[in-house]
Amino acid sequence: MSILRQRIRLDPRLLIGSVLVIASVLGVVWVVSAAKQTVPVYVAAVAIAQGDTISEQSLSLVEVPVAGSNELYLSPESLSDAAIITTRPIGAGEFIPLSALGAGDDASAPVVVAISGALPENVSTGVAVELWAAAPGERPGTYEPPVVLVQQAQVVRVLESQQLVNNGQVEVELRLPDADLAEVLTALTNGSRMHLVPVFQPVGE
Known part of the structure; x- marks a missing residue:
């Protein structure tokens, strides 16, 4: 009877090894299943x-x-x-x-502005810019010294020109604070020349 009991006794190392193998297989199955979700x-x-x-x-x-x-x-x-x-x-x-x-709030509004000359290289969607304006002078073809109309506007997008002849202007959609809107619209109406200056310059190499 004692010999029979010794034969059926399980080896603890075999039991631990089996548990580790089962746990490993279940772990792999869980990882694969999670990756598919x-x-x-x-x-x-x-x-x-x-x-x-x-x-x-x-x-x-x-x-x-x-x-x-x-x-x-x-x-x-x-x-x-x-x-x-x-x-x-x-x-x-x-x-x-x-x-x-x-x-969302109503503190700003989008406005399309015609910018004189070429845009700075780093002016693109999302860039913060200053909006400058030079009002027409007393004599035709002359302009007053430029002044800052908006200290920080946001470029929404640069519009592609639909004109066959280049008129030296680039249309840019800007998001402006409501407090500056009236002054900007007045400048656009009186024919002021508009310019954009990036607020933050990229670090040079």
Whole structure:
């Protein structure tokens, strides 16, 4: 009888090894299963300037693997009917972080401005700029010294010219503070020459 009991006694090392193999297999199955699970989040379909209102036309929906960090980005669940604006520029193809979004307000408005001459190289969507204006002088063809109309405006987009002949101007859509709107519209009406100066210059090499 004692010999029979010794034969059926399990080796502890065999039991531990079996448990480790089973745990490893279950772990691999869980990782593969988790990798196949995705959630929808939004990316910017186009470059979005600071202060722009988020719309379906500016967004694309993509599927990404489930992860805790996905809760940091805009998703269909976090998108509401209320107006949402961006608090910083967002590049095309970039995930939309919730930290870069804010409640919409009426403190600014978009205005298309004809800029005299070529634009500085780094003026593009989302760039902060100063808007300068030189009013017409007393004699035809002359202009007064330029002054700053808006200390910080936001470039929404640079419009492509539809004219067959180059008139030396570039149309730029700017987002302006409401407090500066009347002065800018007055300058546009009286034929002032407009210029843009970037607020922040890139660091040179």
